[in-house]
Amino acid sequence: MTAFRAPTREMMFTLQQVAGFSEMAKACGYEDASEDVVAAILEEAARFASSVIAPTNVIGDQTGVRLDPDLNVVTPAGFRDAYQQYAESGWASLQFDPEFGGQGLPFSLAIPVQEMWHAANMAWGLCPLLSQGAVEALSEKGSDQLKQLLLPKMISGQWTGTMNLTEPQSGSDLSGIRTQARPDGDVYRIKGQKIFITWGEHDMAENIIHLVLARLPDAPPGVKGISLFAVPKYLPDASGEPGERNDCQAVSLEHKLGIHASPTCVMSYGDNEGAIGYLVGEENRGLACMFTMMNNARLTVGLQGVSISERAYQQARDYTLERTQGTAPGEQGVSPIIKHPDVRRMLMIMKTLTEAARGLAYTGCVAVDYANAENLPDDIRARYKRRVDLLTPLVKGWCTEIAQEVTSLGIQCYGGMGFIEETGAAQHYRDARILPIYEGTNGIQALDLIGRKTVRDQGQAMAELIEDMRPFTGSLQSNCVLTAERQAKFDQAVAFLEDATRVVLERGNDDQFTGAVAFDYLMLSSTVTAGWLMLKAAIAAANDLTDQSTFAANKLTTTSFFIDHILPRCSSHLSAIRSGDDAIMALPEIEF
Ligand SMILES: Cc1cc2nc3c(=O)[nH]c(=O)nc-3n(C[C@H](O)[C@H](O)[C@H](O)COP(=O)(O)OP(=O)(O)OC[C@H]3O[C@@H](n4cnc5c(N)ncnc54)[C@H](O)[C@@H]3O)c2cc1C
Numbered sequence: 001m002t003a004f005r006a007p008t009r010e011m012m013f014t015l016q017q018v019a020g021f022s023e024m025a026k027a028c029g030y031e032d033a034s035e036d037v038v039a040a041i042l043e044e045a046a047r048f049a050s051s052v053i054a055p056t057n058v059i060g061d062q063t064g065v066r067l068d069p070d071l072n073v074v075t076p077a078g079f080r081d082a083y084q085q086y087a088e089s090g091w092a093s094l095q096f097d098p099e100f101g102g103q104g105l106p107f108s109l110a111i112p113v114q115e116m117w118h119a120a121n122m123a124w125g126l127c128p129l130l131s132q133g134a135v136e137a138l139s140e141k142g143s144d145q146l147k148q149l150l151l152p153k154m155i156s157g158q159w160t161g162t163m164n165l166t167e168p169q170s171g172s173d174l175s176g177i178r179t180q181a182r183p184d185g186d187v188y189r190i191k192g193q194k195i196f197i198t199w200g201e202h203d204m205a206e207n208i209i210h211l212v213l214a215r216l217p218d219a220p221p222g223v224k225g226i227s228l229f230a231v232p233k234y235l236p237d238a239s240g241e242p243g244e245r246n247d248c249q250a251v252s253l254e255h256k257l258g259i260h261a262s263p264t265c266v267m268s269y270g271d272n273e274g275a276i277g278y279l280v281g282e283e284n285r286g287l288a289c290m291f292t293m294m295n296n297a298r299l300t301v302g303l304q305g306v307s308i309s310e311r312a313y314q315q316a317r318d319y320t321l322e323r324t325q326g327t328a329p330g331e332q333g334v335s336p337i338i339k340h341p342d343v344r345r346m347l348m349i350m351k352t353l354t355e356a357a358r359g360l361a362y363t364g365c366v367a368v369d370y371a372n373a374e375n376l377p378d379d380i381r382a383r384y385k386r387r388v389d390l391l392t393p394l395v396k397g398w399c400t401e402i403a404q405e406v407t408s409l410g411i412q413c414y415g416g417m418g419f420i421e422e423t424g425a426a427q428h429y430r431d432a433r434i435l436p437i438y439e440g441t442n443g444i445q446a447l448d449l450i451g452r453k454t455v456r457d458q459g460q461a462m463a464e465l466i467e468d469m470r471p472f473t474g475s476l477q478s479n480c481v482l483t484a485e486r487q488a489k490f491d492q493a494v495a496f497l498e499d500a501t502r503v504v505l506e507r508g509n510d511d512q513f514t515g516a517v518a519f520d521y522l523m524l525s526s527t528v529t530a531g532w533l534m535l536k537a538a539i540a541a542a543n544d545l546t547d548q549s550t551f552a553a554n555k556l557t558t559t560s561f562f563i564d565h566i567l568p569r570c571s572s573h574l575s576a577i578r579s580g581d582d583a584i585m586a587l588p589e590i591e592f
Contacts, residue, residue, distance in 0.1 A: 002318045002424075004054040004120050004311060006046035009551070010355065011112040012039055017540035018533050019362035021108060028373035030106050041094075041105075042112055048089065049116035052082050057121040060261030061427045065202075071249050073201040073263045079124060083204040087157030092128060096135060100151035107296070107372070108365040111303060115358070118307030122431050123261035125307075127160055127199045129300050134161025134211050137293035138230065141281035149236055149278075150209055159207040163293060164194040164231075164267060172444050174213065174287065175222040179269065181214040181229055181277060189274025190214050190231055190248070193266065196438075200265030201233075201250035207242045208233040211293065212269065212277060213286050220284065228286035229277030231269065248275040258430030294439065295392055296368065301439040302395035303361045305403035305432070309354040312410035312428040317347055319423070320413050337413075346409045352534075352558045352566065353406055357399040359533035360526065364391035386461040390453050391529075393445035398526030400435035401442060407432040446518035449525070454501065455508035462501050462525070469494050469532045472539075481538050481556055486563045490531060493567045496574045497528045503577055516581030524573035531567050534559040 015021045016035065025033040056078040063076045086092065095110040096102025110132075117125040135154050138147060153159040170176035179192025190212055194200075201208065210231040219225030237243030250265035269275040281289040320338035328339030337343045370376065370384035407429040411418030418425040436442040454462055473491045482490070504521055507513045538559035541552035 002315050004050050004057075004314065006042075006049055006116045006119065007310065008039075008042045008046050011115065011358070012042055013541070013551075014355070014358050014362050014537065015108070015112055015366075017544075018359045018537050019108065019366040021106075021362075021366055024108070024366050024369050025106060027376065028106070028369055029375050030369075033105055033109055038109060041109065045091070045113040045116050048086070048091070049120040052085055053117060053120035053124060056082055056124060056261075058424060058427070060121060060123050061258075061431075062260075064260035065253060065263040067201075067250060067253050071201070071251065072203060073250060073253065073265070075202055075204055075263075076261050079261065080204045082124065083127065083157075086128070087205070092131065092157030093155045096155045097139060097151075100139075100147065101155045106366075106369045108362065108369050111300075111362060111365045114300060115303055115307050115310070115361075118304045119311045121261070122304055122308055123259040125304070126259065126262045127202070127204065128157075129297065129304075130163055130198055131157070131159075131161040132300070133163055133293035133297040134209055136296055137211055137228070137289055138209075138280060140292045141228070141289040142230070146230060146278050146280065149240065150230060150232075153207065153240070154209060158205060159209055159232075160199060160202075160205045162197055162200050162208060162210045163290070163297070164197050164200075164210050164212040165290065166194060166196045167192070168195055172441060174226065177213055177215060177226055179212065179214040181216050181227060182274060183216070184274070184276075188214075188216075188229055188277045188279060189270060190229055190277040191270030191274050193268055195266050196254065197250075197265045197267045198262055198438075200263065200267045202263055206234075207236075210248065210267070211280065211290070213290060214277070216283055223287050225284055226286040227283050228280040228289040230280050231275050231277040235276060246275050247272045257433055258427070259434055295388075298392050298396040298439050298445070299361065299364055299368070301435060302357075302364070302397075302399035305399035305401075305435050306354060306357045306361050308428050308432045308435070309350065309357060309403050309406035312407045312425065312432075313347070313350040313354050315423075315425060315428070316350060316410040316413035319417075319425075320347065323415075343413060346413050348558075348561050349565065350406045350409050350413075352561045353402040355537070355558050356530035356534050356562055356566070357402050359537060360391070360530045361395050361399055363533060364388065364395040367391060383464065386457070386464065389457075390449070390461040390465060393449040393453065393522060394526040394529060396439060397436075397442045397445040397449070397522045398530065400432075401523070403432040403435055442522070443519065446522040447515065449522050450504060450508075450514045450518040454504055454521075455514065459501055459505050462497075465529065466494060466498055466501075469528075472532055472535050481542050482535070482560070482563070486560060489563050489567055490535060493528045493531055493570045496570045497525055500524050500574050500577045507580070510581075512585060513581045516584040517577045520573040520576040524570050524577070527566060527570050527573070531562055534562045 060076040066074050093102045094105050095107045098104040181188040181190050212229045212231050213226050215225055234242035235244045235246055248269045251268045252266045254264040320343050321336055323337045324334045325337050328335035367384050367387045371388050411425045411429055414425050417423045473494050538555045541555035
């Protein structure tokens with residue numbers, strides 16, 4: 001497998017010029033996050049990702065994790081050391097509250113940094129990803145006492161966090177959760193089983209704080225009767241250090257298609273007297289608390305799609321430069337396969353989709369910082385909140401779908417060697433396959449977009465998004481970089497999105513229709529938004545007079561490729577939306 005090199009120039013450009021990071025930092029009072037500081041952080045993260053985390057990737061995939069007879073999870077060689085270095089170097093605390101030891105930097109600055117962790121080793125990166133979500137939920141919903149007890153050690157990375165929603169009978173539909181919570185003085189006793197818990201047990205940190213959804217004895221049925229609890233593996237003692245072992249443990253590990261080095265645990269709570277849990281937020285409001293965690297986690301799972309795509313692209317590019325076969329058109333003698341037009345087509349799809357997905361993910365995360373900025377007027381924050389809500393399913397859904405295409409093409413670029421494990425191309429493909437499933441399947445993301453984020457909002461957030469695309473349609477700015485034909489294609493794609501939104505709003509009360517077209521609507525709106533951001537990037541690169549190098553030319557090439565080869569997909573999505581549910585629901589069940 002080739003070494004991982006983070007594309008820091010591309011990341012910095014996307015963060016600043018596409019997502020508008022510096023503008024946001026100025027508006028939201030992040031004076032310390034100057035361009036120089038951001039560049040220095042990205043360079044240092046790149047060094048850490050390639051020299052410390054990336055070397056653990058292949059060994060992690062090959063050896064995986066195991067549960068020893070005492071029910072301790074043993075992680076692959078190098079994992080624990082990489083995690084210790086990560087925590088000691090302060091990477092865990094970048095975006096968190098200085099009151100609890102955080103560095104107070106923007107959430108969106110932690111995003112390119114995390115992109116590098118996941119590209120270097122996605123299985124390892126899941127541990128910090130889940131911890132970050134737990135810190136967010138506790139910061140927002142925990143009592144002052146609970147925050148003092150847990151946050152400093154979680155923010156420093158000494159303790160990690162998990163998210164415990166899923167039970168055997170309750171996956172996409174959380175209304176069926178059965179884990180019980182019984183009040184016991186100031187605390188609660190938790191009893192039940194959770195499955196698929198990522199990093200639910202491990203040896204990389206001294207304690208693990210599980211955030212667990214459970215039901216109180218008198219709770220109403222369904223999602224309105226779920227509460228959230230913080231359940232430490234070791235209960236903090238009087239001095240805040242890990243003390244007595246709590247009544248919870250991992251009882252088995254799943255054997256999986258990919259991310260072999262990420263322990264996916266069956267967790268048992270309360271085999272004896274009941275695991276001690278502390279209530280987070282109010283009783284019966286647990287799902288709302290958990291959504292604090294899940295929303296940002298959805299953005300970061302989308303980001304994982306960008307990461308694994310970047311890694312697969314780099315590897316395929318390097319291989320196709322070296323491997324020789326046949327004579328490419330216009331060449332003499334044997335050619336590196338990168339010279340063959342069909343191989344170039346595959347690499348261009350990989351590169352273009354990855355750049356576009358990065359633009360979409362970073363833009364969604366910068367909107368999170370705007371939405372959270374207390375110094376901004378309420379109406380501006382509300383607009384950004386709508387933007388975050390709208391972009392979250394797009395980032396999660398689209399960036400993880402393109403990762404399937406990119407990692408699959410990565411294998412194709414290798415030919416037969418792609419199918420052979422030793423090249424490493426297959427690992428990315430296997431690892432990527434979980435992305436459209438966890439953190440809410442992409443089918444559920446699509447329903448969220450069409451139901452909550454479009455129909456219920458009467459199309460307001462989507463109309464605002466389309467409004468922001470307007471200056472890039474027709475004439476004016478875009479014409480200076482695009483041919484008239486490509487400009488027309490972009491304009492048409494925006495018109496398709498408007499048309500599709502109109503159809504969706506007209507038939508928004510028909511659940512069968514919205515369910516049948518939701519995924520196409522998710523793909524259509526994401527593809528158009530990503531195309532708009534590519535165009536924004538091409539214009540920004542062309543206008544950057546300090547740099548008229550190949551960077552601007554490359555940006556224009558990938559944008560043109562996106563418009564010619566990817567945007568036309570919008571037409572088939574629109575066709576599916578217009579034809580609605582007729583064909584989908586036509587077959588009687590028996591004929592499946
Ligand atoms: C490796 C791994 C790690 C995980 N990590 C965690 C974790 O840390 N914590 C945690 O709590 N969970 C975790 N999960 C669980 C994960 O979030 C669930 O698997 C996921 O939410 C889907 O639930 P399910 O598996 O029960 O599938 P189901 O809900 O049974 O869904 C099966 C299919 O039906 C579709 N479907 C279901 N309901 C609907 C509907 N209403 N409308 C349309 N389509 C529908 C789904 O989209 C899917 O295609 C993990 C899972 C895996 C495999």
